[in-house]
Amino acid sequence: MSWKWVLVVAVVLAFGSIASESAAQQTRDALIASFGEELQAINGRDLVDVMSHVHEDVVLFGLYSPFPAVGKDAFRQAVQDYFDTFEEANLNPAHEEYMVIGETGVAWGLYQLTTTRQGGMEQTVNGQYMFTYVRPSGQWQIAIWHFSPLPGGN
């Protein structure tokens, strides 16, 4: 094989590797963007927008029930109850981290949730969150939302 062919193969492999890394970065960026959009929708109290990121088989372990909300309808009801209970609510993540493994995405970190009940006082709770995302049709969708308050995190 002449040096020209070696050069061509090397260039093709290098481009392939760069393209693959770029695609992986885009997939990760899309996951981070999806997380940010969902958070904005929750804090903006936009139920339609919240639900647009949710998979049919979603599982929610939230802060206001010990039981899971399973499926899109149960998830919608839980979010509607959250909007109805609180006059104001602001969910702020901290130390956010993300991981993509094939078609599975995981986002985790700490959160601070500040809420004001209808006619009530402001309350702040701190905790951990881990969200699972799936990508059945090229778009990241939420499959698990799991929040756990930290002991003494009020």
Added chain:
Amino acid sequence: MVYEKRGMTVGIVLLFLCVTGLAYGDDLDDVRAVFNADMKRFNTKDASAFSTEAHDDVVLFGMLSPFAVKGKVAITDMLKGFFADSERVTLTPINPEFRIIGASALAWGHFTNTEVPAIGPREVIHGRYTFTYAKRDGKWLLVGLHFSPLGVEG
């Protein structure tokens, strides 16, 4: 002739549904097997629980630290420390549920963890868990797990 073609089409569709249904069933069985093997390891104080059939970057939010434990080595080290301080531990999943979504799998439910420490009284923790798996090269690997305690007895 038309009926023959229709019959063939229906046959192909049924065969496809049958094959995908069987594949789904196999995946569910495989994920259950990984989950049950981890429970068995944990309950025999084997520190390789949650890391033997796990992705290198597996992440855990547990009951022992407010911070995430990242990677197989860190999880094994954490469990070694926990088991060293325990005479006996029994983690019992309650109503475990599993779901396959493409190349991702979810497991969730409630748990009771009973710990008899080397020193001190027995402690029983009730809580919720979610596990996330990703299928890589035909194997289901644990990529994320989150335990959130609901209450402590003892």
